Amino acid sequence: MNNVLVSLKELLNQCKKNKTAIPAFNVYNLETILSVNQAANNLNRPVIFSFGESYLDDLPLELIALNIRFLAERSQQPMVLHLDHAKNMSTITRAIDCGFTSVMYDGSHLRIEENIKNTRAVVEIAREAKVSVEGELGYMNPEDGSQNDEPSSAETSEFTRPELALKYVTETEVDALAIAIGNAHGLYRGEPHLEYSVLAEIAALTDIPLVLHGSSGIPAEQIKKAINLGICKINVNTELALGAVESIRRSIKISPEVNSLRYEKLIRQTKADLVLLIEEYLKLTSN
Numbered sequence: 001m002n003n004v005l006v007s008l009k010e011l012l013n014q015c016k017k018n019k020t021a022i023p024a025f026n027v028y029n030l031e032t033i034l035s036v037n038q039a040a041n042n043l044n045r046p047v048i049f050s051f052g053e054s055y056l057d058d059l060p061l062e063l064i065a066l067n068i069r070f071l072a073e074r075s076q077q078p079m080v081l082h083l084d085h086a087k088n089m090s091t092i093t094r095a096i097d098c099g100f101t102s103v104m105y106d107g108s109h110l111r112i113e114e115n116i117k118n119t120r121a122v123v124e125i126a127r128e129a130k131v132s133v134e135g136e137l138g139y140m141n142p143e144d145g146s147q148n149d150e151p152s153s154a155e156t157s158e159f160t161r162p163e164l165a166l167k168y169v170t171e172t173e174v175d176a177l178a179i180a181i182g183n184a185h186g187l188y189r190g191e192p193h194l195e196y197s198v199l200a201e202i203a204a205l206t207d208i209p210l211v212l213h214g215s216s217g218i219p220a221e222q223i224k225k226a227i228n229l230g231i232c233k234i235n236v237n238t239e240l241a242l243g244a245v246e247s248i249r250r251s252i253k254i255s256p257e258v259n260s261l262r263y264e265k266l267i268r269q270t271k272a273d274l275v276l277l278i279e280e281y282l283k284l285t286s287n
């Protein structure tokens, strides 16, 4: 059976029923795309390719869409092409036009009423194109793992507030909700601590597939517990971004002499190492 790209809603609603989750891996070049594709096909697992608005200066999202659609059409696994952390409507419409099957509108830095208004506008546009929408509520640091200098409002600080999550989900009708329960983008300073009671309360109130950003560095047992309580999508970037560089460092250490290491050989090794890292997350989320 050949596949085309499926919507996030289709995959995550199934996860919600089965208390499972699917990882979303950030991709930003052909090597990361091919590695995610290879790992998913090796293990026969559905997967989410995630392209962030912040990579737009590096390459056009149309190019990403073409590559991923080509692979998805030849894969046996359901695959989603997702736009990660978009703050601009123009990026969202561009992604929908070129075949993304899911978009995330990130209005988590805004006051709730404005976040709801903007998210609702995205849902209306996306729904016509049968594209899913992920929204976010609660404070998180920026996607690159840096710290936010801007003071956050009472509504966006700390953890996602369950009663606001209910209001947000009801009024926007998003298909998935990213929450803040102690998770953070990038490296954790100490042992991550997820606030399971907040997660359980949101899951009980909203009945919507929940998303855990900043999953790199969270111990496997904590991720499993979060999945059991309603997390249906785990976002992974830092582990791969740092893992690829670590692989390159190893290759250079093995062949330190000038002209002893060719680029094509280097990226072959990097891809192989990335596949192993990606497979770990796919195994972690399979029942």
Ligand code: 13P
Pocket (backbone or CB within 6 Å): 026, 084, 085, 143, 184, 185, 186, 187, 212, 213, 214, 215, 216, 235, 236, 237, 238, 239
């Ligand atoms: P990490 O970089 O911490 O893995 O988080 C990724 C993420 O949440 C992308 O949206």
